[in-house]
Amino acid sequence: MDNLNPSPDLRVNIGRLELANPVMTASGTFGYGREFSSFVDLDRIGAIVVKGISLEPRAGNPPPRVVETPCGMLNAIGLENVGVEQFLVRKLPFLQQIKCKVLVNILGDSVEEYVALARHLSGHQGIDGLEINISCPNVKKGGVAFGTSPEMAAAVTAAVKAATDLPVIVKLSPNVTDIVTMAKAVEDGGADGISLINTLIGMAIDATTRRPRLGNIIGGLSGPAIKPVALRMVWQVASNVRIPVIGIGGIGTTEDAIEFLLAGASAVQVGTANFYAPSAADTIRQGLADYLSDQPEESLGELIGSLIIEDGS
Amino acid sequence: MSKFQVTSPIRSCSQLTPDIIRVSLLAPTIARAARPGQFVMVAAGSSRDPLLRRPFSIHNVTADGEVVLLYKIVGQGTRLLAQLRVGQSIDLVGPLGKGFSLSPDTPACLVGGGMGIAPLLFLAKALCSSPRPQEHAILLGARTRDELAPLVEDFRELGYPVHAATDDGSYGHHGFVTELFQEHSTPAHEVCVCGPTPLMAAIARQCLQAGNRCQASLETHMACGLGACLGCTIQAQGGGYKHVCKHGPVFDANEVLWTI
Ligand SMILES: Cc1cc2nc3c(=O)[nH]c(=O)nc-3n(C[C@H](O)[C@H](O)[C@H](O)COP(=O)(O)OP(=O)(O)OC[C@H]3O[C@@H](n4cnc5c(N)ncnc54)[C@H](O)[C@@H]3O)c2cc1C
Ligand SMILES: Cc1cc2nc3c(=O)[nH]c(=O)nc-3n(C[C@H](O)[C@H](O)[C@H](O)COP(=O)(O)O)c2cc1C
Ligand code: FES
Numbered sequence: 001m002d003n004l005n006p007s008p009d010l011r012v013n014i015g016r017l018e019l020a021n022p023v024m025t026a027s028g029t030f031g032y033g034r035e036f037s038s039f040v041d042l043d044r045i046g047a048i049v050v051k052g053i054s055l056e057p058r059a060g061n062p063p064p065r066v067v068e069t070p071c072g073m074l075n076a077i078g079l080e081n082v083g084v085e086q087f088l089v090r091k092l093p094f095l096q097q098i099k100c101k102v103l104v105n106i107l108g109d110s111v112e113e114y115v116a117l118a119r120h121l122s123g124h125q126g127i128d129g130l131e132i133n134i135s136c137p138n139v140k141k142g143g144v145a146f147g148t149s150p151e152m153a154a155a156v157t158a159a160v161k162a163a164t165d166l167p168v169i170v171k172l173s174p175n176v177t178d179i180v181t182m183a184k185a186v187e188d189g190g191a192d193g194i195s196l197i198n199t200l201i202g203m204a205i206d207a208t209t210r211r212p213r214l215g216n217i218i219g220g221l222s223g224p225a226i227k228p229v230a231l232r233m234v235w236q237v238a239s240n241v242r243i244p245v246i247g248i249g250g251i252g253t254t255e256d257a258i259e260f261l262l263a264g265a266s267a268v269q270v271g272t273a274n275f276y277a278p279s280a281a282d283t284i285r286q287g288l289a290d291y292l293s294d295q296p297e298e299s300l301g302e303l304i305g306s307l308i309i310e311d312g313s
Numbered sequence: 314m315s316k317f318q319v320t321s322p323i324r325s326c327s328q329l330t331p332d333i334i335r336v337s338l339l340a341p342t343i344a345r346a347a348r349p350g351q352f353v354m355v356a357a358g359s360s361r362d363p364l365l366r367r368p369f370s371i372h373n374v375t376a377d378g379e380v381v382l383l384y385k386i387v388g389q390g391t392r393l394l395a396q397l398r399v400g401q402s403i404d405l406v407g408p409l410g411k412g413f414s415l416s417p418d419t420p421a422c423l424v425g426g427g428m429g430i431a432p433l434l435f436l437a438k439a440l441c442s443s444p445r446p447q448e449h450a451i452l453l454g455a456r457t458r459d460e461l462a463p464l465v466e467d468f469r470e471l472g473y474p475v476h477a478a479t480d481d482g483s484y485g486h487h488g489f490v491t492e493l494f495q496e497h498s499t500p501a502h503e504v505c506v507c508g509p510t511p512l513m514a515a516i517a518r519q520c521l522q523a524g525n526r527c528q529a530s531l532e533t534h535m536a537c538g539l540g541a542c543l544g545c546t547i548q549a550q551g552g553g554y555k556h557v558c559k560h561g562p563v564f565d566a567n568e569v570l571w572t573i
Contacts, residue, residue: 077544080554
């Protein structure tokens with residue numbers, strides 16, 4: 001049987017950021033790209049979001065840092081990273097050689113730190129955008145996470161926007177009562193896009209030793225276990241903001257990615273799946289092309305938000 | 314360094330004890346690239362539970378492209394692996410990590426405890442081609458005869474004399490491999506140890522005192538094995554952390570902060 005649509009158009013735009021396809025890799029799950037070059041054709045995925053970068057290097061949390069849970073995992077890495085200087089010297093040169101877009105995930109303890117990071121990372125060939133991780137505590141505001149206060153989230157977004165010409169995506173934490181309020185706050189702050197979700201805070205205890213299983217006691221839950229929560233939040237946010245939404249949370253198959261697109265995501269990020277299926281991003285990109293070639297839609301854009309909700313019940 | 318993801322058919326498997334299994338998998342690309350001390354990440358089934366791959370040392374490779382693993386059933390993942398039969402396949406990612414590094418003309422002392430013996434067979438095979446293989450010492454320990462005897466045979470087949478110790482005295486020396494080490498190691502030996510952390514810490518300490526160079530193969534929980542998740546940390550000597558999948562699993566014993 002002939003394909004309806006032999007060469008589907010997978011391009012999507014996140015604000016000014018044009019992606020060849022909607023498949024990105026999530027921060028902290030894909031290293032700095034190079035780690036996966038044996039498994040994924042880095043020229044063919046939509047974008048890489050690199051591990052969260054801070055102004056100064058961070059050593060991270062004491063071990064154990066990861067523990068498996070049913071259909072998921074908890075991590076308490078503690079934002080270990082090489083720091084922005086070393087990132088530019090040691091990691092960026094490789095990223096400059098690959099064709100896909102590169103977003104740098106940034107994290108800080110204060111608005112000033114985020115601003116300084118945005119300045120440092122602007123004007124380099126090979127950096128195509130910033131993703132602000134607002135799940136971090138604001139030390140100047142008593143350690144309340146930026147991502148749980150609409151005012152602080154809007155303020156950090158606006159400050160970063162003012163400090164850079166790069167497209168700025170804000171990554172929301174799901175650990176809030178009302179995700180839509182957070183999304184609207186960062187939209188008002190000037191974000192070019194919203195990515196969600198970051199990990200859900202969780203905990204694991206060893207009943208035999210009566211001790212927590214993570215060195216940090218609590219950690220972030222990711223993987224297929226969180227997909228329903230992520231889908232719900234993406235759908236709620238995409239229905240209530242005008243800027244593009246990037247769906248994250250438990251995506252490991254083409255079908256998962258399609259579900260997020262239907263819910264209103266313009267792109268998706270593959271996270272934990274990279275660990276158990278290192279070629280997942282490539283597989284999903286190919287899977288989306290194959291899927292679309294059998295559909296009446298000519299471009300992927302037509303799929304976004306096309307969830308069918310029947311009236312009445 | 315080349316890494317591969319390979320769907321690997323099971324060529325043979327044998328149960329050494331009710332809970333120790335040896336499995337040979339056809340994975341020529343991995344077999345060719347592998348170095349002693351490296352490991353593979355193994356998918357235990359294709360469902361999402363358990364989610365993560367399991368790390369296993371490369372126990373041996375064969376000239377016709379097989380990768381051999383030796384593992385003990387300790388939980389859900391290894392239980393699932395043990396149900397697979399010849400003809401079925403296991404998905405492998407590897408070879409991963411940094412292996413042992415030995416200079417060919419230095420005598421080596423290989424010290425293995427329990428499943429820590431697994432990577433030492435591959436290493437011993439590589440050492441067969443050194444100028445004076447009879448200078449190498451092989452010291453292996455486990456809980457019982459059943460667990461140890463079949464493994465000792467493999468090393469003897471390579472032509473090495475092996476000193477064995479069991480916790481219950483049912484085979485070889487009654488006691489710990491650390492005691493064999495005091496007896497059989499010489500100051501000239503480069504020491505390679507793999508086993509439970511207390512064993513490795515004890516050997517590392519003795520090497521430090523005696524001035525032997527010592528390499529230890531460490532274990533941690535791993536999510537990726539690829540240097541991406543930063544989950545596989547150990548504490549490093551002099552502060553900070555190292556990642557077992559990337560900086561190891563084989564470390565110079567002086568790099569490691571031994572807390573036991
Ligand atoms: C580099 C490396 C090489 C290894 N080589 C071998 C090998 O050659 N043969 C072998 O039998 N085992 C080896 N292991 C250990 C092996 O990975 C674990 O036994 C396995 O992951 C257990 O999986 P499971 O699902 O059966 O057990 P789980 O249900 O996950 O756990 C069962 C028990 O084992 C402990 N455990 C699980 N994973 C690890 C780990 N990575 N390190 C220490 N304890 C763990 C758990 O805390 C728990 O108490 C190696 C580990 C590493 C890091
Ligand atoms: C080991 C690990 C490290 C992570 N590091 C970061 C990080 O540095 N910055 C960030 O914004 N998100 C980080 N995340 C969150 C992921 O990018 C992603 O939002 C989350 O895991 C949910 O997606 P998933 O279920 O597909 O993994 C990390 C996740 C994991 C599992
Ligand atoms: S296991 Fe992921 S970095 Fe080592």
